[in-house]
Amino acid sequence: MIVTARLTFSAAHRLHNPARDAEWNRRTYAKCDNPRGHGHNYVIQVSVRGKIDPETGMVIDLKKLKDIVRERVIDRVDHTNLNEDVDFLRDVIPTAENLARAFWQQIAPAIDQGALHEVALQETEKNSVVYRGEDE
Amino acid sequence: MIVTARLTFSAAHRLHNPARDAEWNRRTYAKCDNPRGHGHNYVIQVSVRGKIDPETGMVIDLKKLKDIVRERVIDRVDHTNLNEDVDFLRDVIPTAENLARAFWQQIAPAIDQGALHEVALQETEKNSVVYRGEDE
Amino acid sequence: MIVTARLTFSAAHRLHNPARDAEWNRRTYAKCDNPRGHGHNYVIQVSVRGKIDPETGMVIDLKKLKDIVRERVIDRVDHTNLNEDVDFLRDVIPTAENLARAFWQQIAPAIDQGALHEVALQETEKNSVVYRGEDE
Amino acid sequence: MIVTARLTFSAAHRLHNPARDAEWNRRTYAKCDNPRGHGHNYVIQVSVRGKIDPETGMVIDLKKLKDIVRERVIDRVDHTNLNEDVDFLRDVIPTAENLARAFWQQIAPAIDQGALHEVALQETEKNSVVYRGEDE
Amino acid sequence: MIVTARLTFSAAHRLHNPARDAEWNRRTYAKCDNPRGHGHNYVIQVSVRGKIDPETGMVIDLKKLKDIVRERVIDRVDHTNLNEDVDFLRDVIPTAENLARAFWQQIAPAIDQGALHEVALQETEKNSVVYRGEDE
Amino acid sequence: MIVTARLTFSAAHRLHNPARDAEWNRRTYAKCDNPRGHGHNYVIQVSVRGKIDPETGMVIDLKKLKDIVRERVIDRVDHTNLNEDVDFLRDVIPTAENLARAFWQQIAPAIDQGALHEVALQETEKNSVVYRGEDE
Numbered sequence: 001m002i003v004t005a006r007l008t009f010s011a012a013h014r015l016h017n018p019a020r021d022a023e024w025n026r027r028t029y030a031k032c033d034n035p036r037g038h039g040h041n042y043v044i045q046v047s048v049r050g051k052i053d054p055e056t057g058m059v060i061d062l063k064k065l066k067d068i069v070r071e072r073v074i075d076r077v078d079h080t081n082l083n084e085d086v087d088f089l090r091d092v093i094p095t096a097e098n099l100a101r102a103f104w105q106q107i108a109p110a111i112d113q114g115a116l117h118e119v120a121l122q123e124t125e126k127n128s129v130v131y132r133g134e135d136e
Numbered sequence: 137m138i139v140t141a142r143l144t145f146s147a148a149h150r151l152h153n154p155a156r157d158a159e160w161n162r163r164t165y166a167k168c169d170n171p172r173g174h175g176h177n178y179v180i181q182v183s184v185r186g187k188i189d190p191e192t193g194m195v196i197d198l199k200k201l202k203d204i205v206r207e208r209v210i211d212r213v214d215h216t217n218l219n220e221d222v223d224f225l226r227d228v229i230p231t232a233e234n235l236a237r238a239f240w241q242q243i244a245p246a247i248d249q250g251a252l253h254e255v256a257l258q259e260t261e262k263n264s265v266v267y268r269g270e271d272e
Numbered sequence: 273m274i275v276t277a278r279l280t281f282s283a284a285h286r287l288h289n290p291a292r293d294a295e296w297n298r299r300t301y302a303k304c305d306n307p308r309g310h311g312h313n314y315v316i317q318v319s320v321r322g323k324i325d326p327e328t329g330m331v332i333d334l335k336k337l338k339d340i341v342r343e344r345v346i347d348r349v350d351h352t353n354l355n356e357d358v359d360f361l362r363d364v365i366p367t368a369e370n371l372a373r374a375f376w377q378q379i380a381p382a383i384d385q386g387a388l389h390e391v392a393l394q395e396t397e398k399n400s401v402v403y404r405g406e407d408e
Numbered sequence: 409m410i411v412t413a414r415l416t417f418s419a420a421h422r423l424h425n426p427a428r429d430a431e432w433n434r435r436t437y438a439k440c441d442n443p444r445g446h447g448h449n450y451v452i453q454v455s456v457r458g459k460i461d462p463e464t465g466m467v468i469d470l471k472k473l474k475d476i477v478r479e480r481v482i483d484r485v486d487h488t489n490l491n492e493d494v495d496f497l498r499d500v501i502p503t504a505e506n507l508a509r510a511f512w513q514q515i516a517p518a519i520d521q522g523a524l525h526e527v528a529l530q531e532t533e534k535n536s537v538v539y540r541g542e543d544e
Numbered sequence: 545m546i547v548t549a550r551l552t553f554s555a556a557h558r559l560h561n562p563a564r565d566a567e568w569n570r571r572t573y574a575k576c577d578n579p580r581g582h583g584h585n586y587v588i589q590v591s592v593r594g595k596i597d598p599e600t601g602m603v604i605d606l607k608k609l610k611d612i613v614r615e616r617v618i619d620r621v622d623h624t625n626l627n628e629d630v631d632f633l634r635d636v637i638p639t640a641e642n643l644a645r646a647f648w649q650q651i652a653p654a655i656d657q658g659a660l661h662e663v664a665l666q667e668t669e670k671n672s673v674v675y676r677g678e679d680e
Numbered sequence: 681m682i683v684t685a686r687l688t689f690s691a692a693h694r695l696h697n698p699a700r701d702a703e704w705n706r707r708t709y710a711k712c713d714n715p716r717g718h719g720h721n722y723v724i725q726v727s728v729r730g731k732i733d734p735e736t737g738m739v740i741d742l743k744k745l746k747d748i749v750r751e752r753v754i755d756r757v758d759h760t761n762l763n764e765d766v767d768f769l770r771d772v773i774p775t776a777e778n779l780a781r782a783f784w785q786q787i788a789p790a791i792d793q794g795a796l797h798e799v800a801l802q803e804t805e806k807n808s809v810v811y812r813g814e815d816e
Binding site: 020028092094095125126134 | 682746
């Protein structure tokens with residue numbers, strides 16, 4: 001049984017790898033490399049997998065799951081500039097892929113071991129990613 | 137190949153475990169324990185997995201799948217109180233998790249063995265669950 | 273310029289006019305007359321009309337508008353039974369039309385005179401109403 | 409008859425009135441005043457009102473309407489910082505209200521006189537504005 | 545008070561004016577002039593305006609409104625070719641504008657005089673029209 | 681890590697197996713067998729699975745993925761009749777299942793071996809399919 005909570009936040013970001021030159025960055029990120037940034041309304045969906053507790057009828061209290069995501073992710077990234085304002089994103093190029101993995105790493109320690117199933121992040125109506133903790 | 141039908145229904149429910157005391161229920165379910173109930177527009181998505189029949193180009197006739205879900209689930213739960221009106225939910229705490237599993241149990245006998253893949257149930261824009269028949 | 277805030281709540285209700293007999297209620301409300309109730313995820317959109325304040329660039333602070341709607345409507349109706357739990361709905365048949373008008377009456381006194389433009393209430397994906405304060 | 413085209417863009421912005429002090433800005437715009445900005449996926453809907461041309465069956469060629477909005481708005485604001493990158497927003501506090509009015513002023517000269525009916529701008533799932541050219 | 549019902553249908557169509565030559569049609573309708581047609585999932589929203597009946601709490605029984613739209617529009621256009629299969633669209637170029645007006649003409653006679661407020665028709669996520677009976 | 685691009689197209693189709701008689705086709709496809717066709721706004725979501733490239737922070741450049749899908753699928757099917765206009769669908773009954781598999785076959789050769797994860801195709805709000813390259 002998989003249980004999913006959906007939350008949203010709004011942030012600015014710039015895609016830029018400071019280890020590479022301007023030409024490489026422009027070719028790789030095109031208009032996402034705008035030095036003054038652009039932004040998105042992100043949708044984050046966090047899924048936990050487990051058995052139903054017969055006493056509560058729940059896998060996890062969704063209210064508690066949302067509180068965890070709010071405290072560990074939303075409150076730190078909402079209405080920020082993801083390149084400059086967020087401690088746990090220092091030295092991270094804020095692509096949707098890197099954000100999903102970083103959010104997983106923020107959330108996982110607060111969830112029973114092995115129960116975190118998926119962090120899905122939608123950047124726009126057209127672009128989204130899913131991370132399931134692979135390669136950790 | 138996975139084929140999915142989406143249907144909706146509206147119902148009232150109350151989260152409450154009569155085997156536990158009022159304090160436990162309030163702590164566990166908070167405002168979902170309101171004795172007079174609250175309600176939702178539920179979205180149910182039922183998925184069947186199989187090979188494409190080369191003669192029809194279909195895994196399953198989606199119209200027939202919807203008829204099954206309508207007859208076995210929607211017609212029995214739509215515009216009801218899930219705690220009181222539904223035979224197959226007697227003694228079930230109507231959390232999204234328990235509902236998804238109960239709906240799976242209603243639908244599975246009408247689908248070719250092993251073909252039912254997933255029952256997804258969205259309770260609100262923010263809360264949803266997925267059940268794939270585990271632990272049966 | 274019209275500014276709109278969107279909020280949601282979940283509630284149970286029953287459509288029933290106690291001044292009329294059972295047969296009339298069944299004919300009028302069909303399955304919405306179920307004595308044990310059913311429920312919905314309601315979407316409320318509240319619109320305010322006004323000029324842009326040149327100093328703030330805003331017609332109204334949307335955060336304040338949402339606080340008003342939350343305090344005067346959402347906190348009183350979310351996770352309730354609309355027939356039994358809500359003071360300002362006593363003796364109101366909780367159709368979408370009556371709810372929209374009652375919500376308008378709750379919100380209007382907190383908004384500058386004449387500025388409240390519209391209360392839209394969506395009951396399901398298929399049913400919605402709009403109220404603009406006519407006949408008051 | 410009203411015809412509407414829907415387009416989207418993503419941008420960063422900061423709400424800040426440089427004519428006022430830091431305290432006023434923090435009180436007025438709260439976290440939207442973050443000096444490093446935040447951002448949104450904006451949805452713009454542009455409506456034109458007119459009679460149906462009996463020869464084409466159209467009020468306006470929606471493809472041409474979209475080309476106008478793309479050339480005059482989307483291409484200038486997409487993947488930008490609205491405070492710094494956009495000529496026609498110089499000295500404009502980029503609230504949704506001010507953006508909608510500025511977009512109207514960009515689009516109106518390219519539409520037959522009086523035909524532009526409405527510019528609606530959605531900033532998030534919860535916040536939106538509508539402008540119909542009043543006060544011009 | 546405005547009450548709105550939302551329904552959907554799927555149909556094929558071709559935009560083509562047989563009174564004009566091939567070159568004019570190609571220039572006017574571009575790929576919508578494909579002789580073998582293309583198609584859409586249409587969303588129709590029908591709005592009725594009126595006072596709330598104090599006895600029912602409703603402006604109009606939404607179930608009855610949907611039955612009217614289903615019988616007079618949906619059942620005649622769903623899974624059809626709008627250019628060839630629909631009596632009331634004979635000699636109508638099936639643009640969204642012309643469809644909305646034709647649907648209004650189908651529905652209006654079944655609604656109390658003056659109560660039909662609006663027929664909105666969405667052709668794609670990006671294109672929609674609204675008709676309010678003007679010029680009749 | 682799974683990365684998904686969402687694109688849309690509009691097309692007409694008819695479900696019909698010419699190897700079977702009229703009675704079988706009517707029984708199997710019902711109104712989808714209308715000889716003059718009907719149509720849909722299709723939503724295609726293409727997912728690629730891979731590791732994050734540490735230099736770019738991306739699994740695949742979503743812009744390039746969309747260009748591939750646009751060139752190999754969208755530009756060939758948008759505003760067409762899927763039964764008659766599309767080379768790679770010759771002799772394919774255009775059910776959602778067959779379309780998803782055919783689109784996979786179009787897209788896979790342009791993606792690094794094994795990286796294409798899923799092609800999801802939504803035909804209407806109520807019907808969708810997912811294909812992951814099984815049985816090839």
